[in-house]
Amino acid sequence: MAFATLGAVDVLSADRDDLSARALLLDGVASIGAPSDARWPWPESRLRYANAALPEALLAAGAVMDDPWLVARGLAMLRFLLEVETRDGHLSVTGVGGRGPAQRSVQFDQQPIEVAAIADACARAFDISADPSWRDGVATAWAWFTGDNDALTPMIDRESGAGFDGLEAGGRNENRGAESTLAALGTYQQAARLGVLERVAP
Known part of the structure; x- marks a missing residue:
């Protein structure tokens, strides 16, 4: 529903009178829900997969509906996610098993789509708020692909542009699937658009 909401926003950006897109957007926002525990300010009991799609x-939705409360909620969720998924100045994202409130240690296998979702959400947060810290979030996401991660391993093949499928404790999964490649290239595009590629050593 989060991805459907993002699609509905794109439709409404072109046609603000599209009633189907507006209904889908409202359903999507409602489906995200609210956190039930102040100690875990996330609408689900565990972090799972492409988590940043929820705050994005x-x-x-808040931007297209001119709803400052929704925007503020999305920004707060994204800040919490970055706090949980950052370690020693680099992204240390949730592994394939998910992460609950008590699980703060490094996890594997880390998935490129999680990092790409962070890049997209931070880029949107910057576009909405103009807060430069969100550009830093995009730079950190791109740095994860270039090797500033828990295994100090590049997750993009610079020659072909392909993305590797998962970050493992001892390196990476050498498979280069479509999802991982799109995640790497999408993150690169956000970093290039916001002018933060130069912050990462080639």
């Missing part, structure tokens, strides 16, 4: 959906 709230940000996008």
Whole structure:
């Protein structure tokens, strides 16, 4: 529903009178829900997969509906996610098993789509708020692909542009699937658009 919400926002950006897109957007925002525990300010009991799509959906919906409360909620969720998924100055994202409130240690296998979702959400947060810290979030996401991660391993093949499928404790999964490649290239595009590629050593 978060991704459907993002799609509805794109439709409404072109046609603000599209009733189907507006209904889908409202359903999507409602489906995200609210956190039930102040100690874990996330609408689900565990972090799972492409987590940053949830705050991005709230940000996008809040912007298109001119709803500052939704925007503020999306920004707060994204800050919490970055706090949980950052270690020693680099992204240390949730592994394939998910992460609950008590699980703060390094996890594997880390998935490129999680990092790409962070890049997209931070880019949208910057576009909405103009807060430069969100550009830093995009730079950190791109740095994860270039090797500033828990295994100090590049997750993009610079020669072909392909993305590797998962970050493992001892390196990476050498498979280079479509999802991972799109995640790497999408993150590169956001970093290039916001002018933060130069912050990362080639």
